[in-house]
Amino acid sequence: MRAFWALARRDLTLAFRTGGGGALGVAFFVITAVLVPFGVGPKPDLLSVIAPGMLWIAALLACMLTLDRLFQADVEDGSMDLLALSPLALELAVLAKCLAHWLTTGLPLLIAAPVMAITLSMPGEAYGPMVLALALGTPALSLIGAIGAGLTAGMRRGGVLTAVLVLPLYVPTLILGALAGNAAASGLDPSPYLMLLGAITLACLPLCPLVAAAALRLALR
C-alpha cells in the first residue's frame, strides 16, 4: 500500500507543480459551459432543459484534457518500465494514477458545477442531485479513460486517438448523468439513475485497471 499511495501522491505533486493542479480542467469546464448560452441564445426555458446534458458533456471534455498524458509521460521518460518491474502490481499502479487523475479533474468539477448550473438557469432543486450524479459518475470517466490512455501510451501523438477511443465508452455515463439531472429538474426521483451511475463506477473499479494494465504491457514491448 505504501507504493500505491506514493504513486498517487507523486502524480498529485506533479499535477500541482506542472499543470496547476485541477485549475486548468475547471477553467476549461467553465468556458465550455459558458459558451452554450452564446450558442443557443439566452432563453432560460431552453437552457434549463439542456443544462444537465451540457454540464455532462463539458465534464467529459474536461476529463479528456489530461487523459492522454496519464501514462504517456511515464512511458516516455522510462518511469513506466520501472513501475512495471516494481513490487506494485501494474493494475494497482493504474488505479493509483486514476485516483490522482480524478482528484485533479473530477473532484474540482463537483465544486464548479453549481456555479455553472446557475449560468445555465437550472432549477435550484436539481443542484444537489446533479452534484451527486457527478460525484458518482466522474470516477468512471477517469477509469474508462485509463483504457484509452493505456492503448495510446506508446504513440507519439495519441491524444486525439485517445478521445476517439474513449468518448464512445462515456455514452452510458453521459446518458444516465443527464437523465438524473433532468429528472430532478422536473421534480421526479433521480435515485434510479444515480444508482445506475454508481453501478457503472463500481464495475469500472476492478475491470478498467485490468484492461489498462494489459494495454500498458503491450505499449512497453
Add this chain to the structure above:
Amino acid sequence: MSLSIDNLRCVRAGRTVFSGLSVDVQPGEALILAGPNGAGKSTLLRILAGLLRPDAGDAQFSGVSLTSERVEFQERVLYTGHLDAVKPALTVHEMLTFWADVYDAHHDAVGPAIEALALARLADHPVRTLSAGQRRRLGLSRLALIDRPLWLLDEPTVSLDADSAARVAALARSRCESGGVVVAATHIDLAIPAAKTIDPGSFKLEATEDGVTADDLVLSGDAW
C-alpha cells in the same frame, strides 16, 4: 544465484535479432554485452527484465524461470534503461524517496544513495535544473537504493564524466562481490574480474529442429 540464458530467440519486425543465445553466468560474474548498434543489446536486456517477450527459449535466475514465473523473476531484477526515469518537477531527494517507496526500500537508504553518485550538493534541487550527466547519475543512484541481485544496465555510463563512471563501475563490482549478477551493455571497462563478453547479434542459429518457424512465432504476440 546464477543466471542461465537458454536458447533465447528474438524476432522483431520479421528480422531475427538473435537466436539460440545461450550463456551461463555464475554468481559474482558479470556479462558484458558488446557489439555494434542494432546487435540486440538493449533488446536482450528488455527480455531479461520481462518487459519484452522472447520468441523462443527461456532464462533462469536462481532457479526462477523468466517465462513461466515472470513476476517472481522480475522481483529479482533491477533494470536501468537508456532513459533516466526522473521527473523534472521533483527534487533529487523527492525522486529517490518516491522510488524507495515504490520498491519498498528503507527511507534511510535515500541519503547514502544520493552520496553514492555524489549528488548530495544537489539533493534539494529540482531535477529540471540538472544537467544530462547529473540526471543520469540520479537515475543510476537507484542502484545504491534498491537491493536486488540481478542488475540489467543499458549503457549506464553514457554522458557521465570519468569520476562518475568509476563510481558506477565500483557499484557494479560490489554487487558482483556480494554474489549478484550484473548484465551490462557498455563500452567502458567495469573492471569486474570475472566477466564474460558476448555479442548478442552473433547468435544467429537456425534452431528450427522443433518445426517452429520464425513466422509462427511473430504472430503469437499477445500481452502477458
